[in-house]
Amino acid sequence: MANLLQSNSAPGAPGNPLNWSRADKDAVGTAYSLSSQVWYTSAGGILTEIYFPDVDTPQVRDFQLIITDGTTFFHDTQKDFTYQCTFPEPQALSFQLTSQAIGQPYTVVQDVIAEPGASCLLVRTTLQGAQPFLDKLHVYALLAPHMAGYGAENAAYRASTSNGDRLVATRANYWLALGADCGFGMTSCGFVGVNDGWTDIIANKRLPVWNYDSAKGGYVALTAEIKRAPGQNEFVLALAFCIDEATPITQSSPNNALTAISEALSYPFDGPAGTYSHLQAFNQGWKAAVPTPFVPKPGTTGDGDSLFNKSRNILLAHEDKTADGALVASLSIPWGQTITDLACGYHMVWPRDMCQSAIALLAAGEEDAPLRGLMFLASSQSADGSFHQKFFIDGEPWPGDCSQLDEYSFPVILAYHLSEAGLLQQFDPTGMVLAATRALIMNGPMTQQERWEELEGYSPSTLASNIAALVCAADKWADPATAQFLLEYADFLEAHLEAWCVTTQGTLLPDVSQHYVRILPTHVKGGARDFDFPEDPNVVQVTLWNQTYDARDVVDAGFLELVRYGVRGADDPIIVNSVKVVDAIIKKSLLQGPGFYRYNHDGYGQGDLGQDWYAGCSFGVGRPWPLHTGERGHYELSAGNDPKPYIRYLEAFAGSRGLLPEQVWDMPNLQNTPFVTGGPTGSAMPLAWAHAEYIKLVRSVSDNRVFDRLDVVANRYQPTAGGTPRATSTLEVWNFDRQLPSMAAGKTVRIPLDVPFRLRWSIDNWNTWQDTTSAATAVAIYYVDLPTQAAQAGSPLTFTFFWTASQTWQGANFSIALHL
The missing domain is CATH 1.50.10.10 (Glycosyltransferase)
Known part of the structure; x- marks a missing residue:
């Protein structure tokens, strides 16, 4: 079991509340696989809400990179880049974010998919530029959990594992875990706006100095430095999820999410045709999603379908x-x-x-x-x-x-x-x-x-x-x-x-x-x-x-x-x-x-x-x-x-x-x-x-x-000539929401209700009256029809209800004025 470190907890709970992300998405996706219960979205050049284990339960507000040379620039990928979102495989819901740094000679390319066999998001990141310049860069992952759909009362931890440090977050038995194929250097768990990674690096314009092991009971953020070797310009981030409920003898644990990370990072993100890779498996799943898709007639669409x-x-x-x-x-x-x-x-x-x-x-x-x-x-x-x-x-x-x-x-x-x-x-x-x-x-x-x-x-x-x-x-x-x-x-x-x-x-x-x-x-x-x-x-x-x-x-x-x-x-x-x-x-x-x-x-x-x-x-x-x-x-x-x-x-x-x-x-x-x-x-x-x-x-x-x-x-x-005559109606429906005060004489009043009843009614101000028992239908509606005649115009149709189940009267009369 992973060891969740807590000796150096971040102060400043609960942190600043965070709302959700932009709704005008650039991309949404999921693996076409029942084994992968994660959905992801992107807007503004970063990953936004990520859902697990259901399509209606967001667990993450946003997930982005921070990049700096430590002295002259401090880049937030949401604000300091121009970007394009493209779709290299049109038949699948994979996408690629290409972000060009403003004022600096480097580009960040991120390919985003879900691992088809697990609830794990995979982001392959490639840095492009002159190698001496790229070697000076410090790259950090910044994640804002909203576990179980809430930003409040989240907890974050550094998890020590045999595969190196990971970062985890939890709320209400939901867990997420974050790892990288090249491992993490510095990590920290903090409270938003107080001592999170964005505040540490971007707001203070410095290399991070906070390295808290945990942040509990608030709006938290996870920060991890990508441990790149010299000349290494590509790495894969894995973000996995699980639900783990405590039992009388065990505590709730992120182990299943941590296992999913290890398994996902054990296989290549992409690779040669004929060998397994996550990207090829992801794309193939979507290509086979609909066995016999409808193909529009040529020329119907303007974009080749x-x-x-x-x-x-x-x-x-x-x-x-x-x-x-x-x-x-x-x-x-x-x-x-x-x-x-x-x-x-x-x-x-x-x-x-x-x-x-x-x-x-x-x-x-x-x-x-x-x-x-x-x-x-x-x-x-x-x-x-x-x-x-x-x-x-x-x-x-x-x-x-x-x-x-x-x-x-x-x-x-x-x-x-x-x-x-x-x-x-x-x-x-x-x-x-x-x-x-x-x-x-x-x-x-x-x-x-x-x-x-x-x-x-x-x-x-x-x-x-x-x-x-x-x-x-x-x-x-x-x-x-x-x-x-x-x-x-x-x-x-x-x-x-x-x-x-x-x-x-x-x-x-x-x-x-x-x-x-x-x-x-x-x-x-x-x-x-x-x-x-x-x-x-x-x-x-x-x-x-x-x-x-x-x-x-x-x-x-x-x-x-x-x-x-x-x-x-x-x-x-x-x-x-x-x-x-x-x-x-x-x-x-x-x-x-x-x-x-x-x-x-x-x-x-x-x-x-x-x-x-x-x-x-x-x-x-x-x-x-x-x-x-x-x-x-x-x-x-x-x-x-x-x-x-x-x-x-x-x-x-x-x-x-x-x-x-x-x-x-x-x-x-x-x-x-x-x-x-x-x-x-x-x-x-x-x-x-x-x-x-x-x-x-x-x-x-x-x-x-x-x-x-x-x-x-x-x-x-709209019957055709010579077909069945067009349907017509002389019904007026009365119910306790539509107590129509008047209607044309000659129509039939229908009173449909959801319980059996007997209707007592009169057409001559109660000088005479009749009782009519409601008819039952196969849809458990009980109704009475009261036909009227044109000659009855000027008379009121008056009625009341006897409820047969309770053997009680309604205690009030209702009246419809009949007019020509």
Whole structure:
């Protein structure tokens, strides 16, 4: 067992708090191997967050080099170099950082991979320059642990081993260990900003004088001098991880991580063809990741399929290796420099984003990962059929979880795609699908939050997914009676789309009065519930970022999802008008091509002066999202226009790094910042959803058919001439969230609830009344239908509930005014 030295402990605990790193990554990666449970990222010329043993658990804030001649310069590789990040093997997620020292004649080249057989990161470093100059250099590794996802309460030690000194860090039974193939010279463990290596060397401009054995109980940093022999310009650093829990007779130990270092450094980083090397094994793993990848038709992409292939690998790299199928939204933490340990990054599962990734992988020719994803979601589903808004891969939701009905729908749509492709194997998703439809109905028809996770109400994009999921479920996984019940609810939603989501009094364009709005807000899911709030986008207001606007004048492009899934046609007049409004209000011409904002008046984004966004800030400005450019490309294909330019636009947004950001900078280049027009902002990059949108657009253009289009939905709501008549509905759904005050006489009121009941109702102010017992369904929803007649206009429909399980009355009456 390694000896953890503690006789010379660093003073000054806990040190200065450190936040996370930049979110605009240059590269992300992992080995395509279940044995290697480590994920790495890079930004600004250094390694940034490193994850282990799960894709949602960061263990390292950053990992970089310090280089000095001891007297005239003291270089931090993040600040004192210009750099390039390149990808020598396009089919793999290895990368190379080439950093040129500013004002000094040397270059540092770092090749980064993960060891395929262990949870160990490997960095081969090569110094380039005149040998006499290089021999004067002192090179140090500097590592900032954030063990178990926290910078606080970390401990660091010098570990004495038979292979020489290593450095280790720990928190909560997680361990990391750092070693070098040539060994370490001076080492030190210190507290950040007090006596860490950066403060010792860079801030004090000197060779290090501190050599503490340990630093416990704070924000720590590890520093190690690379023990280079004269003329030695290449060395390999190994950073390994393990979990080791204490037992009644043993202490928690870093031994497994230390062993992984020794084993990794016993084999060559690279070598001749035909012999084993870590680099060749790493690259070969990625080359064989997808046995039969989809190959786009020649000319579909503008870069020889480079971004298409890389996007597929990016999505695969966002899958966990313990919780098979779990795909996180991004290996980044938006605006990480200002985000504390307790804030939420994107290294979590959002069912919406995850299903986008899984369906895109299916479009890219990957057959197993989408099924793993579906099974993961089925196992993560709540008992009531719902899905958490966002959650860790162990199923634990993020605090403040909200209901988002599109996230209940997308797993059903994913299941449908897999079924259509014949790829469900022996997995039966019926239980998951029907439970999800139950949750969708019981928590609707308005959503507590739409896809931008901000507002309650009726959202065109949410309703599109809801309708599609219900029709898909009815088509494949429901008995005839249940299918009819699900379809009737889908038809109810579809029949209300224009009433809920289309203004007839639009003012944004002089010649367009009728168009889709971003959302029709409601106020029934929490707080002071207002059941009289009108379901009319012409008259209600919406509050965004502490400002109030008329709902009719706030637009997004979410209505395009209605076209994507087949609920509406691309030539629908309201769709066409809405596209005109989008182009006038939220389209932004950029050097790379058109970008689109989420919606007008968006406040989620970088400030105009480059300030990092944070919750509650007053300066945030939403910037264009490349994924919307992809959504528009899908629409253009549906409309019979040329979608290929939109593929090129996305390729331009990805740039030389081949990564698509969440948002791009839409202003002139900002001096002394990384922000250039059309380049990434400080929000997430890569965004898996954006890469998924690109993959699906390429597949759709190659097939000349929108990959996401669901014929079963289109056939119901856009029937061809001579086909089945278009579905219609005269239902009005009443529930305790939608206590509609009035409706047109002649419609049928449906009251679906999650427990059995008997309804006592009257159409003549209780002069007479009837009792109707709720009907049961196979999805554990109980409902009563109350048909009305046109002649009953002017009368109130009044009712109350008798709860059969508890044998109690509701104790209150409810009334719906019937009008012509």
